Amino acid sequence: MDLAGTSQDTPRAGEPLSLGEIVENGLCIGCGLCRSIAGAGRVEMVMTPEGRERPVATEVLDRQTLVTINAVCPGTRIAGPPPAQMSDGALSDTVWGPVERLVLGRAGDPTVRFVGSGGGVLTALGQFLLSTGRVKFVLHISASRSQPMRNERRLSFDAVSMLEGAGSRYGPAATLMDFGDVLDRGQPFALIAKPCDITAVRNLARLDRRVDQYMRYALAFVCGGASDLSKSEQVLQRFGLAEDELTLFRYRGHGNPGLNRIETKDGRAFELTYRQLWEDEDKWMIQPRCKICPDAIGQVADIAVHDAWLNGGPAMEDEPLNSIIVRTSRGLDLFDAAVEAGTLEVKRETSIAEISELQSHQVRKRRAVWARLKGMAIAGRPVPYVTDLALADCAAQNSMAENLAEGRGARDRARRGRLGEPPAAPRVGKGDKQLKDELR
Ligand SMILES: Cc1cc2nc3c(=O)[nH]c(=O)nc-3n(C[C@H](O)[C@H](O)[C@H](O)COP(=O)(O)OP(=O)(O)OC[C@H]3O[C@@H](n4cnc5c(N)ncnc54)[C@H](O)[C@@H]3O)c2cc1C
Ligand code: SF4
Ligand code: SF4
Known part of the structure; x- marks a missing residue:
């Protein structure tokens, strides 16, 4: 297996980002691939106080491991589809x-x-x-x-x-x-x-x-x-429930969209409609x-x-x-x-x-991302290395004013630290077993 990776693929040419830098700059989505690359024991996934699964290195990772992680992590490298996957007759839309x-x-x-x-x-x-x-x-x-x-x-x-x-x-x-x-x-x-x-x-x-x-x-x-998991924890708070009481937490399905349904060990059931679950956009807690x-x-x-x-x-x-x-x-x-x-x-x-x-x-986001990444870069933040996703072409469908607003907004939020995250650490105040499970 060749897991060498190349340093040109990293957000910072020549120098790979550490796991802490990936996380704290808001680039991690918690997929866990870095744990698989470095090996369990060297990197563990933990549930943070914010309710995000994040990697924590339990020892200093050597440069080569970090170069490889930067080459595969979807927070540092995002490539579009290779044209060879499509047939000659396929349509290619700028946004879609x-x-x-x-x-x-x-x-x-x-x-x-x-x-x-x-x-x-x-x-x-x-x-x-x-x-x-x-x-x-x-x-x-x-x-x-x-x-x-x-x-x-x-x-x-x-x-x-x-x-x-x-x-x-x-x-x-x-x-x-x-x-x-x-x-x-x-x-x-x-x-x-x-x-x-x-x-x-x-x-x-x-x-x-x-x-x-x-x-x-x-x-x-x-x-x-x-x-974040905190989104689901808010639902539990609404019903006065604790996580260890649950036997079921279904977000949707059993219908389209179906109900958010919770069942407890003592036989109680609670339901929210999809609209009730997502009615307040400020509480979506999107990563x-x-x-x-x-x-x-x-x-x-x-x-x-x-x-x-x-x-x-x-x-x-x-x-x-x-x-x-x-x-x-x-x-x-x-x-x-x-x-x-x-x-x-x-x-x-x-x-x-x-x-x-x-x-x-989704259309709005595809058109906004190019300017958002530029804004983050201007604020001195590392951004993912993105290829073959037509981001500039999508942005060209916006007006100049819209792109400026997206770019300035991202720049200002990045400067205020609002696009980043705290350093990853497991939640405290949990029983030994739960912490052990999170450090599994
Ligand atoms: C986080 C999230 C955001 C979404 N946002 C949108 C959206 O903006 N617009 C939209 O149209 N649809 C969105 N969806 C998708 C939509 O909810 C349906 O899942 C999708 O239409 C597929 O429906 P289905 O009936 O074929 O899925 P199903 O037949 O129910 O299959 C769903 C599959 O997805 C897998 N899966 C579920 N959640 C996750 C997860 N978090 N990570 C990895 N795998 C998972 C399951 O294991 C299952 O195999 C989102 C789904 C999720 C989980
Ligand atoms: S929007 Fe969806 S695909 Fe994109 S980083 Fe978030 S979870 Fe992943
Ligand atoms: S590979 Fe990247 S996105 Fe996935 S858990 Fe590791 S740091 Fe986060």
């Missing part, structure tokens, strides 16, 4: 990136489309990959069995396990914390994850050829940002890295899936539905086979214009 096929659809199985977050498309595709033997397992996440408000990475080998992981989990998720072990299995697999997780793995593919050898498919959801995310729309995935609330937002109970962006030739082959088998149902074709309306926040 590569598109082989764009449809509204859902899972064919009524249980999957009910339990799934929107229309259950990602779960259905995972099940299809397993049942057809295209992969041996799927790497994704699910609610932790012991702490159901938290997430843990899951390897699913069958349809039942895929379904257990269905649903959007808005809190922290260190999907890649033992990705080296996943590769060591030497078996074909698929990854279903956030776009930034897939960015990290695509970065690693340049250094470790086993990624392309074994990771047959990478499927993403379009992502508005991951919340800093998400605010400068150049690819929250999963351009590096084979297929990216998103919500399709055709009436402009979720009602109490919408029809189960997703918008499906097929991005690569490999993704198209999978999509066609899944439709042919009845695993996916297509409602109708959609268009860039329609998804831009359904996902207007």
